[in-house]
Amino acid sequence: MGLIFFWGLWLIVSGLxxxxxxxxxxxxxxxxxxxxxxxxxxxxxx
Amino acid sequence: MNFAAIDWVIVVTYLGISLGMxxxxxxxxxxxxHYLVAGRELGLYVGIAxxxxxxxxxxxxxxxxxxxxxxxxxxxxxxxxxxxxxxxxGRTGFIVKRFREMKLMTVPExxxxxxxxxxxxxxxxxxxxxxxxxxxxxLIVEGKFLTVVSGLDNWHPWGMTSHQVLVGxxxxxxxxxxxxxxxxxxxxxxxxxxxxxxxLSTATVLVSIYAVYHAGWGNIVEKVTTTYGRAGINPxxxxxxxxxxxxxxxxxxxxxxxxxxxxxxxMFSTKSPETSKKVMTWTGFIFLGRGxxxxxxxxxxxxxxxxxxxxxxxxxxxxxxxxxxxxxxxxAMLAQILGPGIRGLVVAGMLAATMSxxxxxxxxxxxxxxxxxxxxxxxxxxxxMLSSSTQILMNRIANLFVSLFxxxxxxxxxxxxxxxxxxxxxxxxFLAGSFISVVGGIYWKRANTLGGYLAMSMGALGAIVPLLPxxxxxxxxxxxxxxxxxxxxxxxxxxxxLAGSLLGNMNNERQRAA
Numbered sequence: 036m037g038l039i040f041f042w043g044l045w046l047i048v049s050g051l052x053x054x055x056x057x058x059x060x061x062x063x064x065x066x067x068x069x070x071x072x073x074x075x076x077x078x079x080x081x
Numbered sequence: 082m083n084f085a086a087i088d089w090v091i092v093v094t095y096l097g098i099s100l101g102m103x104x105x106x107x108x109x110x111x112x113x114x115h116y117l118v119a120g121r122e123l124g125l126y127v128g129i130a131x132x133x134x135x136x137x138x139x140x141x142x143x144x145x146x147x148x149x150x151x152x153x154x155x156x157x158x159x160x161x162x163x164x165x166x167x168x169x170x171g172r173t174g175f176i177v178k179r180f181r182e183m184k185l186m187t188v189p190e191x192x193x194x195x196x197x198x199x200x201x202x203x204x205x206x207x208x209x210x211x212x213x214x215x216x217x218x219x220l221i222v223e224g225k226f227l228t229v230v231s232g233l234d235n236w237h238p239w240g241m242t243s244h245q246v247l248v249g250x251x252x253x254x255x256x257x258x259x260x261x262x263x264x265x266x267x268x269x270x271x272x273x274x275x276x277x278x279x280x281l282s283t284a285t286v287l288v289s290i291y292a293v294y295h296a297g298w299g300n301i302v303e304k305v306t307t308t309y310g311r312a313g314i315n316p317x318x319x320x321x322x323x324x325x326x327x328x329x330x331x332x333x334x335x336x337x338x339x340x341x342x343x344x345x346x347x348m349f350s351t352k353s354p355e356t357s358k359k360v361m362t363w364t365g366f367i368f369l370g371r372g373x374x375x376x377x378x379x380x381x382x383x384x385x386x387x388x389x390x391x392x393x394x395x396x397x398x399x400x401x402x403x404x405x406x407x408x409x410x411x412x413a414m415l416a417q418i419l420g421p422g423i424r425g426l427v428v429a430g431m432l433a434a435t436m437s438x439x440x441x442x443x444x445x446x447x448x449x450x451x452x453x454x455x456x457x458x459x460x461x462x463x464x465x466m467l468s469s470s471t472q473i474l475m476n477r478i479a480n481l482f483v484s485l486f487x488x489x490x491x492x493x494x495x496x497x498x499x500x501x502x503x504x505x506x507x508x509x510x511f512l513a514g515s516f517i518s519v520v521g522g523i524y525w526k527r528a529n530t531l532g533g534y535l536a537m538s539m540g541a542l543g544a545i546v547p548l549l550p551x552x553x554x555x556x557x558x559x560x561x562x563x564x565x566x567x568x569x570x571x572x573x574x575x576x577x578x579l580a581g582s583l584l585g586n587m588n589n590e591r592q593r594a595a
Contacts, residue, residue, distance in 0.1 A: 038314045039302055042154045045161060046373055050289060053370030056363060057282035060126045060133075064275055067124035071271070074122040 084231045088425030095280065095429035099436060100257060102276060103269040121184070123350045127275060128360035131441075132347040133367045134274035137281055138438030139223040139431045142375040144501040146411035149379025150387070151395050151499065153305040153313025155322055156379070159330055159501075160372020164365050166334040171362030174354070176339040179523050181354040188345050188515060189453035195522040196530040198457050203534065204515055205453025207541050208342060211510030212446040213483055214548075217490030218503055219442070222408070223435045224251040224491075229412035230428055251491065254432075255484055258440040270440050271350075277433035284430025287423065288415065289374045295418045296381035304384040308396060321499075321564075329567040333505060336516030341508070343445040375411070382410035385417075408500065447479035455479075502563045506544050513540030513570040517578045528578070531585035535577030543570030 084092075123131065148156045170177060185191055189208055193201035224247045228234040233250065234243050241249075293301070305313040312319040316327060338344060338361065351357040382398065389397030389404050398410035405413060419427055455475060456467070467475065496503055514537035521528035521536075546556060547566045559565055 039154065042157050042314075043298075045157065045369070046377060049160070049164070049366075049369035049373045050286070052366040053282065053374065054286050056129065056367055057279070057286075060130050061279050064126035064130050067127040068272065068275060070124060071122045071127060 084424065084428075085421035087422045088231075088428065091422070091425035092429050092432065095432065096257065099273055099276060099433065100260060103260070103273045103440075105269070105272060121350055122352060123271065123347065123356070123360075124352060125356055125359050125363075127271060128347060128351050128356060129363050129367070130278040131271045131274040131350075132344065132360055132364045133371070134278040134281065134434070134437035135270075135343050135347065135441040136368075136438070137278075137285075137371050137434055138219070139226050139435040140219045140438065140500075140504075141371060142285075142378070142431065142434070143222045143226055143408060143411065144499075144504060145372055145375035146379030146382065147408045147499065148501050149376030150383045150398075150407045150410055151379075152316075152319060152322060153309045153380060153383075155309075155313055155316040155319045156376045157373055158316040158322065158327060160369060160376060162327065162330050163334045163337075163372055164369035166331065167338045167365030167368050168362055169365075170335070170338045171358050171360070171365055174358045175335075176519060176523060177345075177348045177357050177361055178354045180339075180345060181348050181351060181357040185345075185349050187449050187452050188340050188342055188519075189449060191519060191522070192515075192533065193457070195528075196518070196533045198460065200518075200530055200533045200537070201453055202457045202461075203537055204511065204518075205449050205457070207511040207514065207537060208449045209446055209454060211507050211512070211541075211544075212342060212442070212449065213486055214490070214510070215504055215507040216439075216442050216446065216483070216487050217494060217507075218496055218500060219439060219491070220251045220255060220487055221247075221491035221496075222500060223254060223439075224248075225409060226412045226431065227254075227428065227435075229409050230416050230424070230431075232416065248492065251488060254435060254439070255488060258436045258443065259480065259484055270437075270444055273440065274437045277437035280430040281434040281437070282430075284427045284434075285370070285374055287430075288378060288419075288427055291418050291423075292378050292381035292414065295414075296384040301380055301384050304387065305380060308383070308387065309394070323564070325568050326564040329505075329509075329564060329571065332516070332571045333509060333512065333567065336512040337508065340512055340515045340519055342449055343441045346441075346445055346448070378411050378414070382414040385414055386410055443480050443483055444476075447476055447483050450479040450483070451475040506547060506563050506567055509544040509567050509570045510541050511537075513544060513574040514538070514577075515540075517571070517574040521578050521582065525582070527582050529582050529585040532578040532580070532582030535581035536574040539577035540570045540574030543567075543573045 145156075145160070148159065169175070180191065183191065183194065187205075189201045189204040192204045227250050228243070228247055233246050236246060237243070238246075309319075316322040317324060347360065348357040351360055383396070386398040386400055387396040387410075389399040391397075395407060397404045398407060398413065399405075400410075400413045400417075415424070415427060451472065456472075459467070517536045517540065518528070518533045521532060543566055547561045547563055549556060560569070
């Protein structure tokens with residue numbers, strides 16, 4: 036039963052990490068994308 | 082047909098938006114650096130999104146769920162290794178930081194900078210061979226997933242067979258991702274990856290909740306323990322896993338996270354070496370879920386459908402009285418447990434995953450063909466450098482070539498019993514040698530070109546042997562065991578590298594003394 040508890044615990048950790056990072060990336064990634072476009076436009080201008 | 086009208090509306094809307102966003106990327110393509118590494122302007126969050134989206138596809142869900150179905154909780158050991166190794170690489174900057182500092186565009190490029198142009202050409206050839214063979218499994222597996230979940234496998238318009246419908250779905254997937262990858266390169270891939278990451282992650286979380294809710298945690302534990310016993314819980318006791326496989330997996334995941342072309346391209350595209358480390362670290366946490374969650378779906382499918390006759394100790398899945406392949410158990414489960422609307426959302430998420438992976442892989446392998454095979458050959462022949470626009474054109478042609486190969490390989494090659502192991506062994510063809518050569522090149526002063534040649538050749542040989550036809554009866558059966566072959570490929574590459582480097586240095590010293 037010890038190993039089943041071990042796998043269960045890792046499942047919870049991995050599921051939560053997956054969900055939380057997704058929320059953060061979704062919110063903050065848009066600003067990153069617009070910054071990338073701005074820099075690419077600058078590079079094209081040069 | 083399992084799809085309701087609302088499901089089709091969701092899927093078609095997603096495809097339209099994704100294609101439109103992808104085509105937007107063409108505006109920002111000024112030179113080959115924009116095309117291949119997005120002008121090295123990736124920030125942390127988009128970096129995480131594109132790296133995760135690139136390495137999470139329907140193919141990932143399919144092979145991991147098959148792994149979970151066949152190996153129970155023991156399968157989780159592989160996911161744990163992949164995530165923890167990635168976090169370690171990110172925290173320490175092992176290889177990736179140095180790669181980013183060198184401003185590379187492809188992994189084989191490093192071999193010319195450190196060793197020789199000839200070794201870059203050999204590495205480029207092996208990377209393209211292993212990469213394209215690896216991707217050859219994608220379309221057929223993804224096509225199976227989509228036809229089973231949507232119910233298209235039981236739909237026969239104009240008298241078409243199920244196989245013809247499958248080919249139609251594969252062609253459609255390929256055409257859609259080619260449309261924007263060929264035109265917009267890495268910029269398009271990054272834009273669509275972001276949308277696709279959000280969708281696929283939402284779908285992953287939703288499916289995990291639905292699957293556990295329907296199967297029940299108590300039933301899951303009981304099914305695994307009664308079906309597989311101790312082997313289903315402890316990977317060291319599983320005859321198909323064991324320490325040799327786990328050792329191979331550890332080496333393989335170190336090499337994937339550092340030298341795998343599509344992953345490395347994300348590291349090359351980040352704003353700075355520090356950003357590359359952070360992207361790698363945080364994506365490592367996502368990688369834990371990337372493996373464990375679909376494996377859990379496979380275990381849930383085992384719990385719900387694993388009632389058929391045992392084949393190799395694994396119960397065949399039975400759905401509505403019909404025996405199906407273990408690979409198709411997970412999509413069959415989704416078709417049953419998800420309601421209208423949710424099913425469309427999940428399939429859109431899986432399509433997103435499919436397109437993000439395939440577009441990145443098309444770009445990754447075609448960039449190696451153009452930059453590391455065609456360009457060095459031209460240089461050997463004394464031909465002038467190509468302009469940036471001609472290089473982009475060459476990449477686009479290579480893209481089309483890879484796509485056609487993937488389509489035909491998927492249709493005509495019969496995949497081995499466990500798809501995950503096929504993908505691992507084809508990756509090992511170039512990863513064993515390139516990982517050892519890169520580690521040696523960066524961290525060992527005596528590394529030299531002869532060592533690099535021997536590492537690449539011996540690593541590739543070890544991994545190619547089990548893929549040779551069965552009619553080659555002179556090959557010992559132990560070398561056809563994928564676990565042993567994968568582990569030996571890394572061992573052979575290391576021995577070759579050490580021997581070549583030590584011998585090469587001796588020769589150099591002799592030459593200097595003379």
